[in-house]
Amino acid sequence: MNLRIKSFIQDNGLIWKTPIAAALSWELAKWGGSNHPYLAPLTVILCMQITISKSIQFAWQRILGTIVGVALTSSVVPFIGLTGWSIGLMILLGSALVKILRLDNIVMSQVTLSVLLVMYFQSKMPTYPLDRIRDTVIGAAVALLTHILIFPPDSVKKAKNDISKFADHLTMYFFKTAQWVEAGCTSMETWT
Structure with a gap:
């Protein structure tokens, strides 16, 4: 508390x-x-x-x-x-x-x-x-x-949170890219 x-x-x-x-x-x-x-x-x-x-x-x-x-x-x-x-x-x-x-x-x-x-x-x-x-x-x-x-x-705390959010965002796009490649790189698929 x-x-x-x-x-x-x-x-x-x-x-x-x-x-x-x-x-x-x-x-x-x-x-x-x-x-x-x-x-x-x-x-x-x-x-x-x-x-x-x-x-x-x-x-x-x-x-x-x-x-x-x-x-x-x-x-x-x-x-x-x-x-x-x-x-x-x-x-x-x-x-x-x-x-x-x-x-x-x-x-x-x-x-x-x-x-x-x-x-x-x-x-x-x-x-x-x-x-x-x-x-x-x-x-x-x-x-x-x-x-x-x-x-x-506390700028370090804010920077740490921002980097963590960026890492999560980047991980999600890497994961979606891997799925797209596994699916044959179809040109019709879009990401949000």
Whole structure:
């Protein structure tokens, strides 16, 4: 019984770890002085992936994209203002920079998202750019620590189950092939 409960808790980790990490990241962002603490749980939600390696990869890409987008926008927007054309220009510059640096498309989406949001909110809330970076780092750190330290996903178990299913499937087709050969390789027989 104890093993079943532990297995249930571990197999459904994303369901219960995400809200715990989101709540914790909100409180840490508020404690850190953020005026926009929703950015930390947003990052938690995005960074909680099915495997630890995917979570680490997404967290890194989100942090990098956010920093690049905020830095680019904060340095250029005071000179060009906020219009639809300036938004388009900044997204183009951010996308081109990501392409020149040969970064991943996820980084590009984080850069362009940061460009848009910082352009819009910076004039209304001057602390937004700093809050965005700080809260993104807080959210990513909380997501990763929660995911890694509290009932980490068991990728080996999943891989073992997948390989077992594949082996069963392959065995069935070998068996059907052998039957087909024994029956004289008739062209009319179909498999499902």
